[in-house]
Amino acid sequence: MAFELIGSRRRYGDGAGRQAAAGTPAIDVSHMTKDFGARTAVADVSFSVARGEVFGFLGPNGAGKTTIVRTLGTLMAPTSGSATVAGIPLTPENGVEIRRRISIMPESPGLYLRLSVTENLECFADLYEAPDPNDRIALALQAVNLADRASDACGSLSKGLRQRVALARALLSDPEVLFLDEPTAGLDPVAAHDVHELIAALGRSGVTIFLTTHRLEEAERLCDRVAILNTTLRTIGRPEELREQLFAKTLTVRTLVPLSQPGGVFAGLPAIDSWRQEGPAAYLLAVSEPPGRWWRPAPTCCRSASRTTRSRTSTSS
Numbered sequence: 040m041a042f043e044l045i046g047s048r049r050r051y052g053d054g055a056g057r058q059a060a061a062g063t064p065a066i067d068v069s070h071m072t073k074d075f076g077a078r079t080a081v082a083d084v085s086f087s088v089a090r091g092e093v094f095g096f097l098g099p100n101g102a103g104k105t106t107i108v109r110t111l112g113t114l115m116a117p118t119s120g121s122a123t124v125a126g127i128p129l130t131p132e133n134g135v136e137i138r139r140r141i142s143i144m145p146e147s148p149g150l151y152l153r154l155s156v157t158e159n160l161e162c163f164a165d166l167y168e169a170p171d172p173n174d175r176i177a178l179a180l181q182a183v184n185l186a187d188r189a190s191d192a193c194g195s196l197s198k199g200l201r202q203r204v205a206l207a208r209a210l211l212s213d214p215e216v217l218f219l220d221e222p223t224a225g226l227d228p229v230a231a232h233d234v235h236e237l238i239a240a241l242g243r244s245g246v247t248i249f250l251t252t253h254r255l256e257e258a259e260r261l262c263d264r265v266a267i268l269n270t271t272l273r274t275i276g277r278p279e280e281l282r283e284q285l286f287a288k289t290l291t292v293r294t295l296v297p298l299s300q301p302g303g304v305f306a307g308l309p310a311i312d313s314w315r316q317e318g319p320a321a322y323l324l325a326v327s328e329p330p331g332r333w334w335r336p337a338p339t340c341c342r343s344a345s346r347t348t349r350s351r352t353s354t355s356s
């Protein structure tokens with residue numbers, strides 16, 4: 040498949056330099072904070088991304104996702120804290136060296152709309168000083184399935200196709216670490232699905248991917264691990280672990296009087312995995328299906344108040 044052609048670093052990269060950093064994490068961040076004047080965008084964030092990992096940063100608008108991408112991408116300096124990117128310490132002196140090894144696909148593609156797809160890519164291949172630009176462009180176009188639109192003006196392409204051109208551009212430099220900042224924001228479900236397929240294929244090719252999103256299902260579908268950010272880092276884990284933590288389905292049942300034998304009442308109900316006493320007349324039930332699918336009128340003693348507490352921490356659209 041075309042995707043496998045991308046990520047063939049031995050062919051394009053400087054093997055020795057990349058090998059030297061092979062034992063280190065792709066990204067390592069320690070206590071990073073970024074303030075904009077009095078506003079703290081990112082506070083005391085620490086995490087590490089292994090080489091070849093697809094790592095997601097999930098958080099609502101304003102959570103600090105783009106700030107992290109721009110900081111790790113050497114576009115602005117952190118206020119405090121330290122990091123290594125592609126094995127190289129994030130310092131002003133190392134900016135060029137880091138930028139040689141990474142690519143950023145920003146939230147808005149920023150293409151030259153009057154130029155064709157190929158002309159856009161030529162322009163950026165030139166800036167990247169790609170040694171064999173025509174080969175690189177052909178591979179990048181194949182990787183995002185855009186070879187047949189190569190001579191179309193970018194301004195004539197749909198938003199989804201422009202996003203694919205931006206992805207092709209990010210691949211031109213054969214990056215070790217690829218930052219994708221909300222790669223499917225504003226795309227319709229079909230276009231988003233196409234971009235998901237491309238990212239999944241890139242992930243399989245071995246490139247380290249750092250992806251930001253505000254969609255849980257996107258993080259879940261694409262990422263090996265996900266960090267949840269809202270200025271501070273709330274948690275990190277594998278998607279299934281986070282779903283278990285964040286989407287635990289519970290039902291709190293309050294009764295007028297304490298039940299004499301709560302175990303006898305709850306243990307016999309279908310879809311209740313476990314229960315525990317939360318107060319003198321309150322019981323927390325862990326349920327394995329949405330209550331609507333099995334709930335029957337409760338005995339009179341249980342009817343006073345009940346509510347579901349299906350906790351969600353992310354916005355999904």
Ligand SMILES: Nc1ncnc2c1ncn2[C@@H]1O[C@H](COP(=O)(O)OP(=O)(O)O)[C@@H](O)[C@H]1O
Pocket residue numbers: 075078079080098099100101102103104105106107
């Ligand atoms: N250049 C900037 N100057 C001032 N404030 C900024 C700047 N960039 C981002 N911010 C603020 O930092 C916070 C985080 O923004 P951002 O990183 O863009 O969040 P996200 O990408 O998660 O939506 C927001 O409150 C935003 O207004």
Ligand SMILES: [Mg+2]
Pocket residue numbers: 104105106146220221
């Ligand atoms: Mg953003």
